[in-house]
Amino acid sequence: MGDNGRVTQETGARRPNIYDVASAAGVSKSLVSLVLRGAPGVSPARRAAVEEAIERLNYRPNRAAATLAGNRSRTIGVVLDDYRNLWFVGLLSGLHEQFAPLGFRVAVADPSFNAHLDRTPVDGLMSLRVDGIVIATEPSEEMFAALDVPAVVAGNRDIPVPGADVVANDDLVGSRLAVEHLVGLGHREIGHVTGGGGAARLRAQGYEAAMRENGLRPHIKEGQGLTMESDGYQASLKLLDQNPSLTAIFAANDTMALGAAGAARDRGRRIPEDLSLIGYDNSPLASANLLRLTTVDGRNEEVGAGAAKALLDRMKDPSAPLRTMLVEPELVIRASTAAVTV
Amino acid sequence: MGDNGRVTQETGARRPNIYDVASAAGVSKSLVSLVLRGAPGVSPARRAAVEEAIERLNYRPNRAAATLAGNRSRTIGVVLDDYRNLWFVGLLSGLHEQFAPLGFRVAVADPSFNAHLDRTPVDGLMSLRVDGIVIATEPSEEMFAALDVPAVVAGNRDIPVPGADVVANDDLVGSRLAVEHLVGLGHREIGHVTGGGGAARLRAQGYEAAMRENGLRPHIKEGQGLTMESDGYQASLKLLDQNPSLTAIFAANDTMALGAAGAARDRGRRIPEDLSLIGYDNSPLASANLLRLTTVDGRNEEVGAGAAKALLDRMKDPSAPLRTMLVEPELVIRASTAAVTV
């Protein structure tokens, strides 16, 4: 008993391996391996027999063994910084879209988790023997010290990196889009709220340049912490209090824009009637009906797809010169910006 | 040249393995293995020698080999459903907090990714040879078909599961907290917006029961799709239009509450003056200054910690009876609810 038909793994029952499948299908283990990897040059009859045996035994390949034997994991590691900032969602789907058809998996690591076991998330991925790494957080020296496979930095382009290609949206252009949209609506007194972190730095820089080009005086307020909602709120309050003539705020990202919207509400400024507001990222937040936020779309899916391509190129030719690829951002106009009322 | 001091891995240079470390430290590979695993009973002198060699050679253990040889990966897999619904963030940190000290990693899989390579995310984790699985999405039959290690379902408790413990917040109690808070503020006409999915179903059920207990008539409106912002918006619009006398809305989660807030604004209802609003999850969204949303905190960190404990218990004793553990939710009162004005 307990052994009939489809095998339900009971305690102690050894998991079937490639040899079990081979003998069940009446072929060699090597042939099973070929079928598993979808290799060409296997006769349809044998392939079907192997597949049937796999199904019947409820066989699952052991990826640890495959990785060890092949010295490659067919996995791409992605280093994230914070799950709460949703820009990575598009990035992941762009990466996945490119890698999946090639048989590569995408594995995610974030710095806060597993910190006890590895010095950096890169360490963790290295010991998984990933075939490539996408760094979607602010890159640091020690990450690159541990690096041993092709890498590409996605999203951050202000920090010079020793040995990685860079793919990002063009934050400078994005900021210009935002400023010019507001200027086109007649705004002259435009504030910017920002925070720590690479992309934010570039966005502030782009804002400042665009303002000067338009002959306008920049007003930048940096939140205490990073680029969270509360930082956007605090910075916006200060901005509004110090410059009552402000008619528009450009926030370094949508989350900070949410904070800015809170500050506007608390200061009795209606959006967009009394204050235009514009964000960055085109996150799910921006399309919420309460905000209907005009925002800069960094096209993170394209950034992800570009990162995937850069990684694949580098895996083919590790000695090719390092490249930086910039994705052109787009302005998404919703209801949080309006012509300035005199 | 290119061989001085700290070894920077060049193309073609074989990665150091446990034997390289052993001979560099003048010990056996077995001793290196012991040091790597932090085993007791290694003399301080040898331990130091090994650690020095590891550092000098820039050695990284090969987890594939360790997993294969030990027939365990010291990794717990987590199946997520959607990165955009942030309730999982607390869950992950609760899980991690418990597992990290025990030397277990936490690996995340989500259904949409790697779908081409595996039939279910559980398949993917199984071939990684995870030592346990936390299912943080709506469990399905086929997930359990592939299962071969201890599993616990976290967050969803309405679906009966064949072979897994369940840890969740008590949605029925949470809904009651919400309704009673509103009733205490004098509300009688309280609507509920909900959507598809297990937790939502229970929350609606709890709402209905609590309403009836208080002698009130329930008003439930389900969005077209799932439990996203737009579903909350649409359902709330209908609710408000059909029941103009409504003074409060309880949303199945914070994201839907954001949608409800949009609907309220579009119908000229101020929050909380004209309409009280209450959410569920206590996500980062709820604390945003624009919303200051009263919400039910499902205490996801505790759910995560509980799931970890359940999993560890089951790893020790696979034959123990299945358990369901419920975490008591808490009401977080912010500024979106107020006494009803007559």
Add this chain to the structure above:
DNA sequence: TCGTGTTTCTGGAGCGCTCCATTTTTGATT
């Protein structure tokens, strides 16, 4: 000095695959 237990250290076997060189089978062409 010699046991005798305890702690520390070691070599061998084997985990389940991939890769490769080789063998077997197939099928086209004389």
Add this chain to the structure above:
DNA sequence: AATCAAAAATGGAGCGCTCCAGAAACACGA
């Protein structure tokens, strides 16, 4: 039917570890 190239299938070696049984080193009292 004989020959030969191409296609399909195979067996062996080895990836880098863990685990285990046993060897070596050490501690301590008789």
